[in-house]
Amino acid sequence: QQPVQSPQAVILREGEDAVINCSSSKALYSVHWYRQKHGEAPVFLMILLKGGEQKGHEKISASFNEKKQQSSLYLTASQLSYSGTYFCGTDLTGGGNKLTFGTGTQLKVEL
Amino acid sequence: NAGVTQTPKFQVLKTGQSMTLQCAQDMNHEYMSWYRQDPGMGLRLIHYSVGAGITDQGEVPNGYNVSRSTTEDFPLRLLSAAPSQTSVYFCASSLRAGGSYNEQFFGPGTRLTVL
Numbered sequence: 407q408q409p410v411q412s413p414q415a416v417i418l419r420e421g422e423d424a425v426i427n428c429s430s431s432k433a434l435y436s437v438h439w440y441r442q443k444h445g446e447a448p449v450f451l452m453i454l455l456k457g458g459e460q461k462g463h464e465k466i467s468a469s470f471n472e473k474k475q476q477s478s479l480y481l482t483a484s485q486l487s488y489s490g491t492y493f494c495g496t497d498l499t500g501g502g503n504k505l506t507f508g509t510g511t512q513l514k515v516e517l
Numbered sequence: 518n519a520g521v522t523q524t525p526k527f528q529v530l531k532t533g534q535s536m537t538l539q540c541a542q543d544m545n546h547e548y549m550s551w552y553r554q555d556p557g558m559g560l561r562l563i564h565y566s567v568g569a570g571i572t573d574q575g576e577v578p579n580g581y582n583v584s585r586s587t588t589e590d591f592p593l594r595l596l597s598a599a600p601s602q603t604s605v606y607f608c609a610s611s612l613r614a615g616g617s618y619n620e621q622f623f624g625p626g627t628r629l630t631v632l
Contacts, residue, residue: 447623460620502619503548503611507559
């Protein structure tokens with residue numbers, strides 16, 4: 407079951423903040439966030455586990471609501487380099503690798 | 518370290534042709550996987566492997582075969598290419614086959630067009 411991401415696209419001015427949401431209808435063991443720039447491979451940002459543990463990018467924060475099976479990625483004081491498509495991947499089995507990805511959120515940061 | 522490498526970068530096939538997409542990693546990672554990426558669909562898991570000699574199906578395995586004879590290599594074979602297999606294919610690997618903190622490293626991708 408593919409997670410639902412919102413919004414589908416967002417345009418920011420440099421320095422503005424954004425929140426990207428990821429919602430699943432199934433119970434999750436963890437949520438993984440990746441960013442992909444145009445024509446490039448996805449790059450790891452963060453992992454959020456049940457119980458509040460997380461690992462990832464120092465300048466990006468995220469949350470995981472286990473009761474609602476939702477995760478949010480917080481991009482603060484956005485920079486031009488934040489532009490790209492953000493994907494959440496959900497782990498439904500606890501294996502840590504077999505992820506089901508959402509369809510992505512396109513973020514564009516302008517001057 | 519080269520990380521995860523994929524060849525070729527681009528490929529055009531005719532319907533019915535077969536080919537193998539190559540993937541290799543030099544990080545001694547246990548887990549390797551293949552995804553396809555289509556516009557508006559995100560990344561979908563085709564096949565994965567938790568170690569040499571062990572493979573399993575992902576979400577969209579039909580029309581593809583894999584094998585893993587070594588830790589380093591994980592080729593993806595298209596048996597009889599169809600236009601529906603036109604996509605960008607990514608190989609990914611992670612250090613551990615299990616556990617929680619599994620950051621996946623993606624290769625640069627292969628853009629495949631089937632005419």
